[in-house]
Amino acid sequence: MKIAVCAKQIPDPATPYSLDPETHFVVRPNDQVLDDTDRYGVEMALQLAEANDAEVVLVSMGPAGNLQGVRQALAMGADKAIVVDDEGLRGSGALVTAKVLAAAIQQEGGVDLVITGTESTDGYTGVVPQQIAALLGLPALSFARKVELDGTTLKVERISATGYDDVECPLPAVVAVTSGAVEPRYPTFKGIMAAKSKPVEQPTAADLGIAADAIGEAGSGQEITSVEDAPSRTAGTKIVDEGEAFQAIVELLEKAKVI
Amino acid sequence: MDFAPSAEHEAFRKVVREFAEAEVAPHAEEWDRTHRFPLDTVRAMGEMGLFGLPFPEEYGGMGADLLTLCIAIEELARVDSSIAITLEAAVGLGANPIFRFGTEEQKRAWLPDLTAGKALAAFGLTEPDAGSDAGGTRTRAVLDGDEWVLNGTKAFITNSGTEITSLVTVTARTGPDEISTIVVPAGTPGLVIEPAYRKMGWRASDTHEVRLEDCRVPAANLLGERGKGFRQFLEILDEGRIAIAALAVGLTQGCLDECTAYANDRRAFGAPIGSYQGIAFKCADIAVAADAARLLTYRAAWLRDRGERATREAAEAKLFASEAAVTAAREATQVFGGYGFVDETPVSRFYRDAKVLEIGEGTSEIQRIVIARTLGLPV
Numbered sequence: 001m002k003i004a005v006c007a008k009q010i011p012d013p014a015t016p017y018s019l020d021p022e023t024h025f026v027v028r029p030n031d032q033v034l035d036d037t038d039r040y041g042v043e044m045a046l047q048l049a050e051a052n053d054a055e056v057v058l059v060s061m062g063p064a065g066n067l068q069g070v071r072q073a074l075a076m077g078a079d080k081a082i083v084v085d086d087e088g089l090r091g092s093g094a095l096v097t098a099k100v101l102a103a104a105i106q107q108e109g110g111v112d113l114v115i116t117g118t119e120s121t122d123g124y125t126g127v128v129p130q131q132i133a134a135l136l137g138l139p140a141l142s143f144a145r146k147v148e149l150d151g152t153t154l155k156v157e158r159i160s161a162t163g164y165d166d167v168e169c170p171l172p173a174v175v176a177v178t179s180g181a182v183e184p185r186y187p188t189f190k191g192i193m194a195a196k197s198k199p200v201e202q203p204t205a206a207d208l209g210i211a212a213d214a215i216g217e218a219g220s221g222q223e224i225t226s227v228e229d230a231p232s233r234t235a236g237t238k239i240v241d242e243g244e245a246f247q248a249i250v251e252l253l254e255k256a257k258v259i
Numbered sequence: 260m261d262f263a264p265s266a267e268h269e270a271f272r273k274v275v276r277e278f279a280e281a282e283v284a285p286h287a288e289e290w291d292r293t294h295r296f297p298l299d300t301v302r303a304m305g306e307m308g309l310f311g312l313p314f315p316e317e318y319g320g321m322g323a324d325l326l327t328l329c330i331a332i333e334e335l336a337r338v339d340s341s342i343a344i345t346l347e348a349a350v351g352l353g354a355n356p357i358f359r360f361g362t363e364e365q366k367r368a369w370l371p372d373l374t375a376g377k378a379l380a381a382f383g384l385t386e387p388d389a390g391s392d393a394g395g396t397r398t399r400a401v402l403d404g405d406e407w408v409l410n411g412t413k414a415f416i417t418n419s420g421t422e423i424t425s426l427v428t429v430t431a432r433t434g435p436d437e438i439s440t441i442v443v444p445a446g447t448p449g450l451v452i453e454p455a456y457r458k459m460g461w462r463a464s465d466t467h468e469v470r471l472e473d474c475r476v477p478a479a480n481l482l483g484e485r486g487k488g489f490r491q492f493l494e495i496l497d498e499g500r501i502a503i504a505a506l507a508v509g510l511t512q513g514c515l516d517e518c519t520a521y522a523n524d525r526r527a528f529g530a531p532i533g534s535y536q537g538i539a540f541k542c543a544d545i546a547v548a549a550d551a552a553r554l555l556t557y558r559a560a561w562l563r564d565r566g567e568r569a570t571r572e573a574a575e576a577k578l579f580a581s582e583a584a585v586t587a588a589r590e591a592t593q594v595f596g597g598y599g600f601v602d603e604t605p606v607s608r609f610y611r612d613a614k615v616l617e618i619g620e621g622t623s624e625i626q627r628i629v630i631a632r633t634l635g636l637p638v
Contacts, residue, residue: 071270186278188308189321192270 001054004105005045005078006116006128007038009062009069013121024224025091026122030065034072037117039184042073044177045115046185048149055079057108061089061100064202074195075187082108086204088212093220094123098131100215103208105136113154114174118143133174141167141175262561268330275334278307279342284605287339290463291608294455296421297463301345305376310349314358318366319374324564325498329505329556336509337516338605340612341463343506348417348464349373351499353380356428356440360483360491365442369426378425383413383443383469384492390414391625393430393492398471400431400441405478407431407441409449409471415619420452420467427469430488438488442480449474460612496621497559497569500577503620504556507580510609510616511549514584514591517606518542521595532594541594545587552580571633578626581616588613 009032011017018027034042045056058073058081070081082104089100105111114136119126133140145164146157152171157164159178187195205215217223239248253259264272282300290297304310312328314320321327328350336343354373357365357380372378389395398411409431413419419427426444433439443450453468483491519542522533532538555576562569588610592599599606617623631638 068270075270075274186274186307187270189267189271189312189323189327190308190316192267192274193322196267 001049001052001112002057002108002110003045003049003054003113003115004057004059004108004111005038005041005073006101006114006132007042007058007060007070007073008035008120008122009033009060009065009067009083010035010120010122017122019227023091024227028063028065032063032065032069034069035117035121037119037121037179038073039076040177040179040181041115041117042076042078043182043184044147045113046077047182048113048115048147049077052149054112057082057111059101059104059108060084061092061097061104064200067200070200071192071195072187074198074200075191076185077187077191078198080199080201082201082203084205084208085202086206086215088205088216091217091220091222091224092215093222094125094127095131096215096220098128098135100205100208100210101128102132102135103210104203105132107203107208112152112171113149114138114172115147116174116176118176118178129174129176136172136174139169139173141169141173144175144177145181147175147177147181262326262557264326264330264557268327271327272330272334274307275309275331276337278303279334279338283335283342284338287341287463287605288602288608290339290341292462292602294457294462296345296465297342298422300342301376301379301421301423304342304346309346310354310376311374313350314354314370314374318358318370320370321374324560325501326557326560326564328502329508329560332502332505333509333512333553336506337513339463340506340510340609341461343509344461344464345379345418347499347502347506348381349376349379351495351502352382353418353428355495355498356382356482356491357442359495360440360487364479365482369442372425378423379418379421381416381419381424381427381469383416383419383427383429385414385416387412387414387468391622394438394489396430396432396438398429398431400433400439402433402478403475406475407433407478407480409441409443409474409476411471413469413471415456415466416469417464417466419465419469420455421465424465428482429469429471430492431471433485433488437486439485440482440488440491441476442482443471443474443476444480447474447476458615460608460615462611497573498563499620500573500626501556501559501563501569503616504552504559504573504576504580507577507584507613507616508549508552508556510584510613511545511552511580511587514587514606514609515542515545515549517604517609518545518591518594538594541590545590548583548587552576552583555579571630574621574626574629577621578623578630581613582623584616585613 012033049056056078058078061084064083064085116129130140141156143159144156145159148155154173155168158167239245308321311320312323316322332343400407400409424445428442449472451470456466522538525532559569559572559576591606592610598604
């Protein structure tokens with residue numbers, strides 16, 4: 001059995017992001033970290049792999065840098081990684097990302113289950129898992145807070161607005177797990193050392209059979225025309241309570257249509 | 260000259276720092292206040308392989324070097340000295356003697372649980388009347404048939420009374436001029452673990468007086484050669500001192516991180532207190548102390564990892580780092596002003612935790628003697 005986990009390297013959220021003034025793309029440093037939301041996917045994959053004797057393959061797209069973020073996931077226990085790194089991919093939108101990841105998964109072959117997080121912490125589109133599923137022609141199970149594998153049947157608790165739904169489907173399938181679905185493990189020192197020598201393939205888009213004009217900003221049919229700073233907070237209104245302040249609060253809430 | 264940590268060392272540091280900040284720091288104040296030994300956290304550290312770091316994989320270890328252990332201890336001590344000493348004592352004093360001096364059978368019997376953090380071992384050397392003067396050991400072991408019969412008292416024994424303590428290795432007189440090391444499994448009749456000490460610092464670490472009252476263990480529990488107990492103890496001392504130095508480095512770094520954040524945040528007279536030299540210079544001094552202590556510590560660890568002797572370097576690192584930690588904690592408390600004197604801020608805990616660093620694993624005075632002797636002085 002083979003499980004593919006989509007995992008992204010992002011700039012360390014603890015450090016300030018900067019944007020390229022020309023392209024408006026996020027400047028990606030050499031040192032990147034594993035996106036925190038993807039740790040849940042990796043952990044889920046490892047737990048399922050341990051119970052079902054499966055191989056775990058990481059699939060990632062973006063500047064490889066020094067691969068520090070990918071090595072984090074390998075140190076947790078994943079077996080190998082595919083990092084699609086191609087200058088032409090800069091500025092790709094969600095659908096192109098999904099096409100690239102789906103192509104990498106297809107080329108790897110024999111994947112029974114694709115696990116993703118719900119959304120990346122730098123892009124926040126939240127649509128890539130479903131797009132991958134559609135491109136691969138597989139069922140998409142989203143917002144999974146619990147995942148079980150019963151033979152070749154995948155059983156999931158999908159978080160809904162009011163609680164959760166029990167959903168199941170046959171493999172192969174794509175499942176997006178929520179943060180908190182499992183407790184991601186801390187890598188051991190042995191894991192960190194082993195990660196050094198685990199295979200990391202770095203194909204280009206062309207290696208995956210994707211044409212140069214189908215990727216990047218142009219291939220995504222989108223362009224970032226400008227980036228504005230978020231408006232800074234303006235000073236609030238001060239209401240001094242002389243026994244009547246509640247009325248002012250009620251008015252404000254009514255104006256905001258909260259009550 | 261290159262004793263820089265590798266990329267893997269730094270990746271490991273990140274993991275331990277993240278663990279320390281997520282799983283230890285938020286609870287350290289409560290554990291300290293309630294003198295609670297955090298067994299669940301120790302188990303989690305076991306799953307991370309921290310207790311097996313410097314031991315070979317065949318005994319369940321991680322096959323790492325001493326520097327790696329130092330990095331782990333340093334990162335834990337940056338937020339909580341109690342959890343750091345629990346690890347240091349378990350590895351350096353608990354498992355290490357078994358690994359270094361045990362027979363293959365003894366290693367196979369005891370090490371796997373210790374390296375996995377499923378069990379903790381303690382080392383009973385210090386006695387009420389024999390600390391730095393380890394040669395003054397009074398505990399006696401007499402061979403009676405195929406059993407050792409032990410009598411005596413051991414003081415300040417770390418990890419001796421936890422729920423998962425599996426054994427206490429004790430030094431004992433086995434003849435007129437003969438000290439040997441004997442393993443006493445937990446639960447052996449006659450092994451009496453006294454109630455935990457009330458301590459000024461390291462309150463969440465487990466420390467007891469241990470009494471041996473006609474305590475019988477198999478003759479096969481002799482660790483290493485009979486009569487070599489004192490020499491064995493001296494052999495593992497250098498590594499223990501380096502590990503304590505790492506703990507002091509972590510505490511100093513913790514002081515620095517707390518101080519710089521507070522100095523940028525706290526305002527007085529219309530500006531952050533870090534804009535005043537009185538505070539900024541304290542932070543600068545703590546930064547120098549942390550770096551200097553770290554360099555001495557890493558050098559000593561690096562020498563040991565190359566298989567070289569490092570007696571003087573270990574003593575220098577331990578002496579300098581522990582005294583730097585006490586100074587850093589005192590100054591950090593001053594930076595925090597009144598808030599440094601109340602329990603809500605970590606620095607007040609750091610201040611209480613720092614002092615013992617100048618005492619345990621060889622007092623500052625003993626370190627100076629060791630260093631002075633390497634200078635050829637007849638002290």
